[in-house]
Amino acid sequence: MALDVDSCYRRYGPMVLRRCRALLKHEEAAHDAMQDVFVNLVKHGDRLVDAGLSSLLFRMATNTCLNHLRSARRRPEDPGDELLQQIAQASQPGGLVEARSFLASLFQAVPSNTGLIAVLHLVDGMTLEEVAREVGMSVSGVRKRLRQLDSLLGKEKGLSS
Numbered sequence: 001m002a003l004d005v006d007s008c009y010r011r012y013g014p015m016v017l018r019r020c021r022a023l024l025k026h027e028e029a030a031h032d033a034m035q036d037v038f039v040n041l042v043k044h045g046d047r048l049v050d051a052g053l054s055s056l057l058f059r060m061a062t063n064t065c066l067n068h069l070r071s072a073r074r075r076p077e078d079p080g081d082e083l084l085q086q087i088a089q090a091s092q093p094g095g096l097v098e099a100r101s102f103l104a105s106l107f108q109a110v111p112s113n114t115g116l117i118a119v120l121h122l123v124d125g126m127t128l129e130e131v132a133r134e135v136g137m138s139v140s141g142v143r144k145r146l147r148q149l150d151s152l153l154g155k156e157k158g159l160s161s
Contacts, residue, residue, distance in 0.1 A: 003053075005042050012054055013038070016061045022124075023065035033064045040064070055134060062116060110152065114145050121146060 016037050020030035037060045113135055120131045121142070128146075132139045 003041070003046070005038065008041065008053060008057075009038055012057050015054065016057050019058055019061040020065055023062065023119075024068060029068060033061065033068050036064050036068075037061050059116070059134060062119060066115065066119070110145065110148055114149055117142055117145050118149060 013034065017030060017034045020033040020037075021027065024030045024033060037057060040060060041057070117131055117135060120126045120134055121128065126134070128139045128142050132142045135142070137145075
């Protein structure tokens with residue numbers, strides 16, 4: 001049975017929009033990102049069921065916002081935006097070359113969803129347990145990813161000093 005996207009939009013749209021606003025800090029960009037989330041839901045709705053849909057939409061919103069940040073060529077307005085911009089640019093080849101090459105090499109050395117884990121824990125302030133539940137991993141797996149990222153960051157800083 002196909003997913004009723006219209007009722008999902010009415011039910012979860014406000015949550016998705018809040019998430020997009022929190023990450024993008026720009027009303028128009030947040031609305032665009034929210035629309036992108038639901039366009040993707042329309043494209044793939046025939047394969048989904050309404051079980052755990054809020055978690056899926058939350059994750060889709062996060063990834064969509066990171067993609068929007070990757071494609072943005074603007075300077076961030078505050079330090080929180082800078083962290084999101086660095087995480088978003090890190091896995092995007094051809095990003096802001098010199099300023100982002102450090103993070104690009106850092107994120108190439110870790111699994112692809114490590115950026116999402118870092119955003120959920122370091123930016124959103126989610127606990128390790130909440131992050132683990134959100135990304136479908138164990139708490140020890142999330143902790144290991146964050147330690148790996150921290151270790152790589154320490155090594156990179158040591159090389160550049």
